[in-house]
Amino acid sequence: MFWADALVKDLSGPQRVSTGISPSGPIHIGNMREILTGDLLYKAIAKRELEADFIYLCDDMDPLRKVYPFLSREYEKYVGYPLKNIPAPEGSGKYSDYYLDPFVRVMKEANIPARVIKTSDLYDSGMLAQACDIAINNRDKIKEILETVSGRKIEGDFYPYEPLCEKCGRINTTTVVSYSYPYAEYVCKCGYHGFADVRRAEGKMPWRVEWPAKWFALKVTVEPFGKDHGAPGGSYDTGKRIAREVFGIDPPVPLIYERIILKGKGAMHSSTGLAIAASEIMEVIPPDLLRYMIARVNPGRHIDFDPGMGILALADELEKLQDAYFGNRKGLDEDQTAMVEYSLVNRDRKPYPVDFRHLVTLVQIYRTEDEILRAVRMSATSDFVEADFRKEIEYAKRWLERYAPDSVKFRILPVDHAVEVNxxxxxxxxxxxxxxxxxxxxxxxxxxxxxxxxxxxxxxxxxxxxxxxxxxxxxxxxxxxxxxxxxxxxxxxxxxxxxxxxxx
Ligand SMILES: [Zn+2]
CATH class of the missing domain: 1.10.10.350 (Arc Repressor Mutant, subunit A)
Incomplete structure (x- = not known):
């Protein structure tokens, strides 16, 4: 059974799949695994005709942890500020939106219908107020769980709440000194002494508590996450105990996925700059191919991502499966059928009239899109949507420009060009x-x-x-x-x- 179908086969009742990101830098192709894995699970649940919902949480209350290599030194002064309160590197918007917005466009193109929710809105609307209150009232229990499971000692008086300093704007420099719902009294390293209302975005829970608090407040039932969170003693291990023992709920069904490794470079991280932005890769890979790249590998195995020849090989593979799928389906096993279905943005037809490899040849032979269209019409065996095909041409052109190895690039010699032959x-x-x-x-x-x-x-x-x-x-x-x-x-x-x- 295909892995997404297998994971959801025993679920019953309404389901909510949750995914998310801390928008601290460009959302890269490695992060696509999170949301696409979530999307496959969501579609697998829908296929079983269970009530399903799919959310993508943007953790814009998270602080800027340091000045990343892709930021100017100017950002030193914003370290410790929530990402939503920092200006964007370009333009007039917010830092968090600057990195989130291109990704939201990617989601639309790749047929990922997740609802995007900002964590700051969860706090500001009071959706997390009860969770904050429960967490703070159970702070000794939480401290014991965090210490036992993670093996790390927590010094001093522990409050699972980090107020946002009203004076200096930082969220990582405050300490709670007392609590009486809805106010957490705090002192800040800047000298300020104030009160944060847990019903508003005036503070946040630390990640290891915030995560199970979201499961509780949003009734999350299924969640894919990276292996850092899934490591023994990691935040899923602490989260599931906090979920049961503090919030009184079952933790969501977990799915731990491995990383995407950029060929010859290593795992991608937005904090080091070793990454290809998801929005950039979506300009060269057709969405069906991207979806297939994630679907075809079991989440427990890493994906080697080679934006050069790898794309062509992947496209060839998908092309064969799609031909079989839209043909007589002979030779397709259950997994392959599922992979094609989950990768198609539009289930009704084969996405393009020409496979990617051939199109890469065509765009190097013909000078204009119209010439390519004419050529393809002459040999096409079935109808195709011209607008979609024009898009595919753009993918192929951009791939050639940006990622194609020299071995696939060529120029036609003039008809009278001299060549030595024996x-x-x-x-x-x-x-x-x-x-x-x-x-x-x-x-x-x-x-x-x-x-x-x-x-x-x-x-x-x-x-x-x-x-x-x-x-x-x-x-x-x-x-x-x-x-x-x-x-x-x-x-x-x-x-x-x-x-x-x-x-x-
Ligand atoms: Zn302060």
């Missing part, structure tokens, strides 16, 4: 020319012709391919030859080969 090469080319007018002009027959010639000359097909690549793009390797020559057009191919044979 007599044997000429004989091979002449053999090809002999039948060129009579043969059906399509990828398959061109491909077969090359194999025929190789057999006749008792040489490897690869050496014939190489000869053609040298003539047409001046390289030893190139795109799939049948498809490539077909798109160059019979007339151009004929004229080019004639010129090469005659030495012009």
């Amino acid at each position: 007599d044997n090469d000429r004989a091979i080319l002449a053999e090809f020319m002999k039948d060129i007018d009579a043969m059906p002009w399509n990828s398959e027959s061109i491909h077969n012709k090359v194999y025929e010639i190789a057999e006749k000359f008792k040489i490897s097909p690869e050496s014939v391919f190489t000869l053609f690549y040298r003539i047409f793009i001046g390289k030893d390797r190139g795109p799939r030859l049948g498809y490539f020559l077909f798109n160059l057009g019979r007339d151009f191919v004929e004229e080019r080969i004639r010129n090469v044979i005659s030495g012009h």
Whole structure:
């Protein structure tokens, strides 16, 4: 059974899937695993016809922990401020929105229907007031759980609440000295002495308490999270005890997912700057492909993300599955069927008329989108939505510009460009020319012709391919030859080969 279906198969009653992020920097492709895993679980629940809800919590009350490498030194003065109270690195908005907004657009494009909720709004609306009150009244119990499970000693008087200093604006420099609902009395390192109302966004619970408090207040039943939270003694371990023993609820069904590793670079972290922003990657990877990349790997295993050749390999794989899915479905097992279904943004049709690899060839042959469209219409076997296809063309162009390795890039040589060939090469080319007018002009027959010639000359097909690549793009390797020559057009191919044979 597909992993998302397996995880939700025994659930009953209404379900709420929760995911989230602390928007401290660019939301990167690694973070896509959180929300897409949540989305797959949400869709798996919906498939079982249980009532389902899906939320994405933006922890904008979290403080800026340090000046990250991608920030200017100016931000030193904001360390300790809640992210929502810090100006954006550019423009006039908030820091937290600056990083959240592009990601919300990504969610829309990738068909992720999560409701985005800001943690500050949960506090400000009083939704977390009861949880704050329960937590503070059970502070000794919570302290004991945190110390026992995490193995770390907490010094001094412990209050699971961090007031936001009214005077200096910091949330990590205050200490609670007394509490009487709804007010937490605090002192701050800046010298201020004040009161924070737990019914408003005047403070927050520390992460390890806030997390189970959200489960309690929002009735979360399913939650995917990264392995840092899931480590022994980590915040899920403390969270589930706090959930049961303090809030009197069952913790959500957990799903721990592994990291996405950027090929040759390591795990992505927004704090170090080693990351590709999700919004950037969504400009080069079609959404179905991104969804497939997450769906195809069990969450317990890491994903090697290679934005270069890896994308092409992934696209080939998905293409095959989609062909089978929209065809007779022979050879598709249950998992593969589920993967295709969960990756499709639109279940009714195959997303694009041309696979990504071929499109990468087309955008290098033709100069304009309209030429590509015309070419594809001629060979398309089914109807397609032009607007969608134009989008795919943009993906392919941007991928070529930004991530494609040189091995897949080429330029067509002019029809009269001089190339050195020997007599044997000429004989091979002449053999090809002999039948060129009579043969059906399509990828398959061109491909077969090359194999025929190789057999006749008792040489490897690869050496014939190489000869053609040298003539047409001046390289030893190139795109799939049948498809490539077909798109160059019979007339151009004929004229080019004639010129090469005659030495012009
Ligand atoms: Zn202060």
